[in-house]
Amino acid sequence: MKTIVVTGGTGLVGNAIRAISASYADYEFVFLSSKMFNLASLEETRKMFRTYKPAIVIHLAACVGGLYKNMNNKVEMLEKNLLINFNVVSCAHEFHVEKLVACLSTCIFPDKVTYPIDESMLHNGPPHVSNDAYAYAKRMLEVHCSAYREQFGDRFICVTPTNIYGPHDNFNLEDAHVLPALIHKCHLAKQEGRDFVIRGSGKPLRQFIYSEDLANMIMRVVEKGEDPNMILSVPDEYSIKQVGHLIAASFDYEDRIVFDPSFADGQYKKTVSSDMWTTFSKEDPISYTSIQNGISQTVAWFKEHYAESRV
Ligand code: NAP
Ligand code: GFB
Numbered sequence: 001m002k003t004i005v006v007t008g009g010t011g012l013v014g015n016a017i018r019a020i021s022a023s024y025a026d027y028e029f030v031f032l033s034s035k036m037f038n039l040a041s042l043e044e045t046r047k048m049f050r051t052y053k054p055a056i057v058i059h060l061a062a063c064v065g066g067l068y069k070n071m072n073n074k075v076e077m078l079e080k081n082l083l084i085n086f087n088v089v090s091c092a093h094e095f096h097v098e099k100l101v102a103c104l105s106t107c108i109f110p111d112k113v114t115y116p117i118d119e120s121m122l123h124n125g126p127p128h129v130s131n132d133a134y135a136y137a138k139r140m141l142e143v144h145c146s147a148y149r150e151q152f153g154d155r156f157i158c159v160t161p162t163n164i165y166g167p168h169d170n171f172n173l174e175d176a177h178v179l180p181a182l183i184h185k186c187h188l189a190k191q192e193g194r195d196f197v198i199r200g201s202g203k204p205l206r207q208f209i210y211s212e213d214l215a216n217m218i219m220r221v222v223e224k225g226e227d228p229n230m231i232l233s234v235p236d237e238y239s240i241k242q243v244g245h246l247i248a249a250s251f252d253y254e255d256r257i258v259f260d261p262s263f264a265d266g267q268y269k270k271t272v273s274s275d276m277w278t279t280f281s282k283e284d285p286i287s288y289t290s291i292q293n294g295i296s297q298t299v300a301w302f303k304e305h306y307a308e309s310r311v
Pocket of ligand 1: 105
């Protein structure tokens with residue numbers, strides 16, 4: 001039986017892979033946390049590879065956050081991610097890993113671009129200024145994987161998800177991505193009978209993928225994918241305002257929804273194409289969870305796990 005090590009196994013995406021792992025009986029899964037091994041340390045990363053000798057690595061571990069965490073912590077977003085990625089990729093080669101699937105993000109594509117964005121456009125210009133530190137660290141991860149592929153023939157490939165949401169997310173009001181942040185805010189507004197405040201204009205557009213759908217897509221790529229990089233997204237795009245109203249509906253919140261333009265909007269949109277995935281999965285396409293369904297499942301999880309979740 002082959003061992004799959006999932007770095008970042010205790011996060012939003014890691015827990016989604018754990019939730020579906022029982023249906024992949026040919027593999028033994030190991031889900032890592034930073035408390036088990038700090039992958040920003042080369043020594044600890046080597047120790048991890050020596051301990052598990054993985055055949056396959058799904059590399060999710062990263063310093064992650066929403067727009068405001070990215071804008072206010074650029075040094076940490078750059079340095080931690082450069083260190084973690086350098087250690088994992090170089091050790092994957094040193095320990096003869098058969099396949100590495102590393103995770104990028106659609107926010108790393110150029111800001112000035114023709115839409116929809118596709119995989120070939122990755123290095124065609126600077127990313128949006130709000131997350132450039134994180135974006136360049138992720139671009140170097142793609143370059144690093146590509147260098148090992150070209151020089152040694154290693155099967156090191158990348159996937160590029162769009163905005164992800166679901167159970168086990170980070171719901172911290174400052175650091176979270178928009179969807180979990182608004183779920184937390186609406187919960188508090190409902191409890192305390194206050195306005196539900198959405199930051200910015202509410203106009204920007206995003207594509208949101210439910211974590212468990214993404215987990216199934218990543219496992220497909222682990223089993224059958226060989227493309228250097230593949231975007232993993234959903235066709236539909238929603239404004240922040242629309243998402244705010246869907247969340248309010250999930251809480252039966254009927255009071256005032258207000259927008260605070262004193263906060264940044266970030267990138268207006270980063271619309272991506274799913275053509276490569278559609279071709280790759282045409283024999284057995286996956287069905288996506290609707291955003292209404294995904295939000296209500298995430299709200300239900302949040303209410304049940306509020307005490308122990310990241311808030
Ligand atoms: P997350 O919920 O914040 O989880 C991050 C994971 O990385 C946790 O398991 C954490 O371990 C681990 N980690 C952080 N620093 C580490 C270190 N120094 N050493 C070892 N492990 C460390 O992140 P996520 O949202 O699941 O993101 C997973 C991947 O998807 C990331 O590569 C991210 O860039 C990418 N992505 C995310 C989104 C999104 O919307 N969330 C969108 C596109 C791409 P602890 O639990 O111990 O802290
Ligand atoms: O998910 P998010 O934080 O990041 O979404 P990005 C930001 C959008 O949501 C902006 C609006 O237009 C914000 O104005 N928004 C409204 C809020 N209220 C809130 C709130 O309370 N919290 C947050 N966070 N946003 C990220 C990148 O970009 O995309 C990351 O910075 C990562 O690196 C992630 O790649 C997937 O979608 O703008």
